Amino acid sequence: MKSDIVHEGLEGVVVTRTMLSRVDGEAGQLVIAGEDIETLAAHRSFEEATSRLFELAGLPSERMTERIAEGRALAFELLPRLEPALACREPMVALRVATDLLQEREVKDVAHLVGVLGFVAATHARRAAGKPALGPSGAGHAADVLRLFGEAAMPEGALDEARGRGLDAYLTTVIDHGMNASTFAARVVASTGSDVLSSVAAALGALKGPLHGGAPGPVLDMLDAIGEPENAMKWLEGQIAAKRRIMGMGHRVYRVRDPRAAVLEAACARLEAAGIRSARLPLARAVEKVARQVLAARYADRSLDTNVEFYTAVLLDTLGVARTHFSALFACGRVAGWLAHIAEQTAKGRLIRPDSLYVGPLPGRTG
Ligand code: COA
Secondary structure (H helix, E strand, C coil), rough: CCCCCHHHHHHCCCCCCCEEEECCCCCCCCCCCCCEEHHHHCCCCHHHHHHHHHCCCCCCCHHHHHHHHHHHHHHHHCCCHHHHHHHCCCCHHHHHHHHCCHHHHCCCCCCCHHHHHHHHHHHHHHHHHCCCCCCCCCCCCHHHHHHHHHHHHCCCCCCCHHHHHHHHHHHHCCEEEEEEEEHHHHHHHHHHCCCHHHHHHHHHHHHHHCCCCCCHHHHHHHHHHHHHHHHHHHHHHHHHCCCCCCCCCCCCCCCCCHHHHHHHHHHHHHHHHHCCCCCCHHHHHHHHHHHHHHHHHCCCCCHHHHHHHHHHHHHHHHHCCCCCHHHHHHHHHHHHHHHHHHHHHHCCCCCCCCCCCCCCCCCCCCC
């Protein structure tokens, strides 16, 4: 007997068992590969976090730094073929087109895909700034991606170790997050027996949306529009009155402040301590405070708090990345989680095929 209970948006519906990450929305706790996000971001590099996820998913997990660097080198080698991707206006479309242009047989190691996306994101940013492609190095992924981005987005000589660590903390923080929309999209495609590139392309399509990975650019637009802390209340109340969403606030699962917000805010503070000041950090903190108040007043029975995108915007801006490329960098971190989920789903071998409740016309009952 088919149930007529409908879970729009699948909220609270458990679709699978996973070894990879656990999101506790009530407690505001995020565990990734067996570690709290605070510990993971503070003590593991992006490559180490990737390696742990891959190991849990049954994928080869050794030599991660070298393998991801090989992926950047592979993309550099394939640059003439990737030209249509670099010519795309939108960075997220460029990443998706790049996955379409690769051939499955060329990606001998899924870790290479992590490197490919990082290289394409950075090279696309260079192209947008009118700069030629640069060859990758064998350094850590975050440092090299930032170096490649760097000449496009940062003032000359501004690169340093602290910035590399800042991006590394960001990529690690967003590496995986339970059954979020893009991960689910990847798993749905993988569950049909399709290939890894198609699964990653689906995930990229889902991440592009402003309700998922597309929010940090608009967070910065919001901070610019507010300008000064004393304007925050009026501006934010205006948004609510116009039934517009405050970007970087609210979450499908978290009923408290997203723990990643604190991790990324701390990464901004570390950059500041290293002498890399963010002009927007004090304003962001003030706007966050007012946004929480405004949302609490409007939605007394629904706790809407700061999500990961709020301080993503401040951190990536401080690192010198242009706001149009924020979502692409999100994809550069999350792709490692997608690949682990794709492997986990493939190992299960169960087609994901939910049901729907038909509410349309029935034969013979019209008019
Ligand atoms: N600003 C204003 N209102 C918001 C809001 C926000 N950021 N987030 C949720 N709401 C409102 C909804 O419009 C809804 O109002 P309604 O009952 O009057 O229609 C109410 O709060 C309950 O929404 P909820 O069910 O909690 O939201 P959701 O689970 O469907 O959406 C998000 C979750 C993330 C899509 C939503 O919070 C949002 O759009 N946030 C802004 C975009 C963003 O930062 N995305 C990144 C997520 S990591």
